[in-house]
Amino acid sequence: MSTEITWQKSSFSEGGAQCVEVAEHSDSILLRESEEPHTITTTNRTKFAAFITGVKAGEFDRFTN
Template sequence: MSAPIHWQKSTFSGAQGEDCVEIAEHANTILIRESETPSAVITTDRDKLAAFIQGVKAGEFDHFLD
């Protein structure tokens, strides 16, 4: 039996907890999903996630918010 997956969301997602992106780690794989479609999960690894987060922090994806 595999360990349960503990999903985490950002505290910036709002009080209702809907319409947010959630992230978890399971078997050395990073899992990402949207709370409104929990069955659609994408996977990545720590290095790729770290590169993405660095890009977010640097503002590389800010144009998607316009």
């Protein structure tokens, strides 16, 4: 039996297109781009939490310009 994955995207996405989507599956966090839904990156909660903390701290702001 397969478990359906529910993807979530940011409410800040421009019309829902061209965005990064996140889901949880078992003990993993899954990431994909909406344009490439079959290409999925997997990480764990600890690494994802560290990434989010870095985003909130502005460590990746240079990538948004």
